[in-house]
Amino acid sequence: MAVRILFKNAMLRSGISLRLNSLIYKRDSSYRSSPIAQDSSCYAKYEVSSSPEEWKFVERLLPLTTIPTPSDRKDLPSGWQPQTATFGKYPYFVHRTRNHMLPVYLKVSMRGTRRITQINNVDGNIWMLEEAIKKYLMRVYGDKKIIATKVHEVCGHLCIHGDHVSRVKEWLLKKGL
């Protein structure tokens, strides 16, 4: 950079045209100042191949633009199950995520001391879903265990105190949700 400024000053003193001076104001590693591609004869010789057989290898490297629809099979080795219940079968509905997964999450806070199970994407009557899940968990753990819940009706979130992720997922799959 310093060399360039010196060079510029020397040229100004000697009175060289401004057109040359504009070339000196050049910032490296910039898109605008990068050299414009010249005629192909200036570069190494190459041949152009438009073979569809070779292009297949390029196409498989490009990522999918949308998430593919999964199969309807129920006996998949990974244990994943499709949503069989239709909207309207129950007064409530839990939509799958965009990756076709159950929207049940474990939220850990307070340095790992507070564990909350959160169900997202709840549609319809969320209070009935809360009641049904509470009833199921009471049956699993016994009446003595307190199942504290929190309902966010507007966002469609249902929070349950404690880690019941696998139980809730099991229940939702049994319902076909």
Added chain:
Amino acid sequence: MTSFTNKYVLNLLRNLPRLSISNLRNNDGAVKKNKRGRAQHGGDKHGHGNKGSKARQNFMRPGYETGNTPFYMKFPREQYYKDHHVKRQYPPLSLTTLQKMIDLNRIDISKPIDLSVLCNTGLYNINPEDKHFGVNLIDEGADNFKAKINVEVQWASEPTIAAIERNGGVITTSFFDVNSLFILINPKKFFQRGEAIPRRMIPPDDAILYYSSAANRGYLADPEKISWERFVLAQKYGYKLPKIEDDPDYDMLVSRKDQRQIFYGLEPGWVVNLKDKVILKPIDPQLKEFYRS
């Protein structure tokens, strides 16, 4: 002479004040002064100000003893995690997750699977800036793994290899240098740059043994030794090794990358033009020689 001295001393004693509790004092140097307390508050706040939640509800890092030499630093010990920040890392991917990706059509098993396929799903990612050198396929969910795949990973354990070969699949462990990894994890971004595909570099000294071992299915190993090791592993884990030669997907299962190749079917030196959907290949013999070596 003596009597005179005694007389003089006795006279002095008579005039001096009596020895009492009020004029007792220690010998010089008998009592050591306390050490100077360091820092603003004389070393009694331990860097946490004066009272309040910031002084009390703070959670110090494990092992920190507020200024004492921590217990874990008191004694010499074997440094298990020495140089962990410069070692090569292989973020894990379980066979359960891989099976789930296959079941949900996120991965097409009719084509060979490599790191770029895994990263293109958007469900797995590595960052070479964090010393990540590829995927470690771990054996979790090996019993439920049912897919027949041709997979190329950077690290694999013996049960993983067994789980894939039991289903008639093929696994290869191969090394990619950092420059090649950046290209492999996002091929579209690389093609858009309009640069020639570089050569893949050979592994460093401490990794060459792993990648040339047939037991690890290394990409530098002798193929005949690999087929022997496949048979040995089938005997060890007690499964019947499916014959690849009779498989309908034979071409897919035997497709492998060259030692210098980063992508399947695309050679180093080629430039991919995504806009015109053409591939530019160098014809200069010197350039060709360079990319082949």
